Amino acid sequence: MEAVTEGSWESLPVALSPGVLQALRELGFARMTPVQSATIPLFMNNKDVAAEAVTGSGKTLAFVIPILEILLRREEKLKKMQVGAIIITPTRELAIQINEVLSHFTKHFPRFSQILLIGGRNPMEDVEKFKEHGGNIIVATPGRLEDLFRRKADGLDLANCVKSLDVLVLDEADRLLDMGFEASLNAILDFLPKQRRTGLFSATQTQEVENLVRAGLRNPVRISVKEKGVAASNTQKTPTRLENYYMICKADEKFNQLVHFLRQHKQEKHLVFFSTCACVEYYGKALESLIKQVKIMSIHGKMKHKRNKIFTEFRKLPGAFVHRCGRTARIGNVGSALVFLLPMEESYISFLSINQKCPMQEMKPQTNVLDLLPKLQSMALADRAVFEKGMKAFVSYVQAYAKHECNLIFRIKDLDFASLAKGFALLKMPKMPELRGKCFPDFTPVTVNTDSISFKDKNREKQRQKQLEQQRKEREENGAKKKFIKNKAWSKQKAKREKKKKVTAKRKREEGSDIEDEDMEELLNDTRLLKRLKKGKISEEEFEKRLTGSQSRLKAETVADLESEG
Numbered sequence: 001m002e003a004v005t006e007g008s009w010e011s012l013p014v015a016l017s018p019g020v021l022q023a024l025r026e027l028g029f030a031r032m033t034p035v036q037s038a039t040i041p042l043f044m045n046n047k048d049v050a051a052e053a054v055t056g057s058g059k060t061l062a063f064v065i066p067i068l069e070i071l072l073r074r075e076e077k078l079k080k081m082q083v084g085a086i087i088i089t090p091t092r093e094l095a096i097q098i099n100e101v102l103s104h105f106t107k108h109f110p111r112f113s114q115i116l117l118i119g120g121r122n123p124m125e126d127v128e129k130f131k132e133h134g135g136n137i138i139v140a141t142p143g144r145l146e147d148l149f150r151r152k153a154d155g156l157d158l159a160n161c162v163k164s165l166d167v168l169v170l171d172e173a174d175r176l177l178d179m180g181f182e183a184s185l186n187a188i189l190d191f192l193p194k195q196r197r198t199g200l201f202s203a204t205q206t207q208e209v210e211n212l213v214r215a216g217l218r219n220p221v222r223i224s225v226k227e228k229g230v231a232a233s234n235t236q237k238t239p240t241r242l243e244n245y246y247m248i249c250k251a252d253e254k255f256n257q258l259v260h261f262l263r264q265h266k267q268e269k270h271l272v273f274f275s276t277c278a279c280v281e282y283y284g285k286a287l288e289s290l291i292k293q294v295k296i297m298s299i300h301g302k303m304k305h306k307r308n309k310i311f312t313e314f315r316k317l318p319g320a321f322v323h324r325c326g327r328t329a330r331i332g333n334v335g336s337a338l339v340f341l342l343p344m345e346e347s348y349i350s351f352l353s354i355n356q357k358c359p360m361q362e363m364k365p366q367t368n369v370l371d372l373l374p375k376l377q378s379m380a381l382a383d384r385a386v387f388e389k390g391m392k393a394f395v396s397y398v399q400a401y402a403k404h405e406c407n408l409i410f411r412i413k414d415l416d417f418a419s420l421a422k423g424f425a426l427l428k429m430p431k432m433p434e435l436r437g438k439c440f441p442d443f444t445p446v447t448v449n450t451d452s453i454s455f456k457d458k459n460r461e462k463q464r465q466k467q468l469e470q471q472r473k474e475r476e477e478n479g480a481k482k483k484f485i486k487n488k489a490w491s492k493q494k495a496k497r498e499k500k501k502k503v504t505a506k507r508k509r510e511e512g513s514d515i516e517d518e519d520m521e522e523l524l525n526d527t528r529l530l531k532r533l534k535k536g537k538i539s540e541e542e543f544e545k546r547l548t549g550s551q552s553r554l555k556a557e558t559v560a561d562l563e564s565e566g
Helices: 016-027 034-044 059-072 092-106 122-131 142-149 156-162 173-178 180-190 207-216 249-266 277-290 305-316 347-355 373-382 384-402 418-425 458-478 494-512 525-534 541-545
Strands: 051-052 085-088 114-117 137-140 167-170 195-203 221-224 242-248 336-339
Touching: 016 092, 034 051, 034 195, 034 221, 034 458, 059 085, 059 092, 059 167, 059 195, 085 092, 085 180, 092 137, 092 277, 114 122, 114 142, 122 142, 137 142, 137 541, 142 180, 156 180, 173 180, 173 195, 173 207, 180 207, 195 207, 242 277, 249 277, 249 336, 249 373, 249 418, 277 373, 277 384, 305 494, 373 384, 384 418, 384 458
Parallel strands: 051 195, 051 221, 085 137, 085 167, 114 137, 167 195, 242 336
Antiparallel strands: none
16 A cells, blocks of 8 residues: 555544553654555554655654554553563664654563663673563664574573563664564574564665565565655656755865865764774874864774764764764755765766666865865875875775775776875875876875884884894894784785784773774675676566665765764
C-alpha cells in the first residue's frame, strides 16, 4: 500500500494511551507524518509491516508508539527480566537517539525498563546492568546483542528472557545489510520466538532487504510512503526538501574552500565527513587551529569510549543539524548537503542523477580564498605529531581511493598526486608502493630534514629520542644498516602491520591517543551491480530491475562520518 496522508494523533483509527499523547505534546509533535499514519494502526492491530520511506520521514515514532501500546495491552505485565520488545539499528549513534526518544515516553510508564546495548564499552557492564535493572525494551546494535545472547556463562540467559518477546523492530534495515550484519541478524532471529510482531523499516527495498523480509516477517503489509508532491514513479530516496550541492575544485584547493565555507557559516552546525579515520584525525586538528571561536570535534569508527561522549556533546551544541544526505531535511525540515569533487570525478554527478534520481546543483568555488596550506605546513614543522598525522592521512586516503568500489569513476591512476600532496600540506612525499617510480615536478618538498622535527609533547619526544638512540646502537653493533621490506604494498605487509598495531596500542596506553589507517566505509550498492554486470554475472534486465530498488547514498571523501558502524 502507499500512504500520503497525515493528520492529528486523535484521528488514528486506534486510540492512544494518555501517557503516549502527553509525551507527544511534550516533544512538540502535533501531527502525524504519512509513514506514522500508515504504519501505527497496522502495527497495533497485530500486523507485520515492511515500511519504505525516505530517511527523516518520522519512522522512529512509527515503531516506538506501537511498541508501547502493544506492551501496555499485554494480559500479563512484564517482569524485570522479561524482554517485551527489541529495536535493532546499525550504528551506536542512531541507537542512542532512538533510546532518547523512547525515554521521553517510558518516563510516563515507570513499569517499563529500557536498556541500551551498544559497542564501545565492556560487555560485562551491560550484563550487570541488565541483571540489576532489567530490560523490558532493548535498543541495540547487532554485534553487541548477538554477543550477549551467547554469554550464558556470565549469568545472563538472554535467550530465556526473550521468550516473552512481543515486538521486534529492524530499523534502517538496508544499512544493517550494507554494513555486513546479515549473519548477526540471522543468529539473533534464531533466538527469538516465532509468535511476535515484526516491523522492518528502510529507505530502500533492495533484494537483500526483501530476503530479510521473507526470513523475519510473516505475511507483512508492505508500505511505501512518498512525500507530498513526489510522483509515484519517482524513485528518489532523499527528502524533497534536501538541497544537494557539489563543488568541483582541484585537490590542492579543496581544504581552502572547505575552511572558507565553514568560516562563512559559523552560526550553523556541520558534520564534515572524510574517507578515513586518519584524515579525520589530521584535518580535525587543522580545522581546530584555523577556525576560531568554533567548537571542533573529531569522531570516527576506531574510537571506543570517547566516540559516544563526543557524539553526545556535539548533539547538545546549538545550531542547525547539517549531516550527510538523509540526516538533514528531516521530517519536513529544510536541509542541505555539499560534496567536494575533483575535476576527474565530475561524472559522478551524472551517475547520481541518472541512477539514483538524486538531483545536484553546482556551487562554484569561491574566489579570493585565503591559502591556508602554508600555515598547515608550519604546524607540521613545529610539531612532529601534526607532520605524522598528515603523512598517515595522505597514505590512508590513497589506499582508500585504490579500494573504491566505484572505480569506474574514482580511478587511482588518474589522481594528481602532486596536487593531492599539496592539499594535505605535506612537507615531503611519503615512501609507498603507489608512488614508486613516479616523478612529481609540480611538488616541491621542504628543505628541512624531517627527522629533526620534534614532538611538542616532551614525553613523546623523549621516547622518540630514546628509540633513535637504541636504533643507532643496534646499527653499530650489527655493523650494517637496517633492512627494509621492499616490493610489497604497506597493506600487505602483515608482519609490519602487526608490529604497528602493538606499537599503537602501547602508545595509546601511555599517552591516551594516536591514530591508525582506515579502510573505506560502505560504498554505493549500484557500483557493485555495475561491476557484476561488467563481469557478466547478471543480465542487463536483472541489472535494471535491481537498480531501481537500490539505495541512494551520497559518498565523497570530504562529505563523510561522524556515523559510523555499530
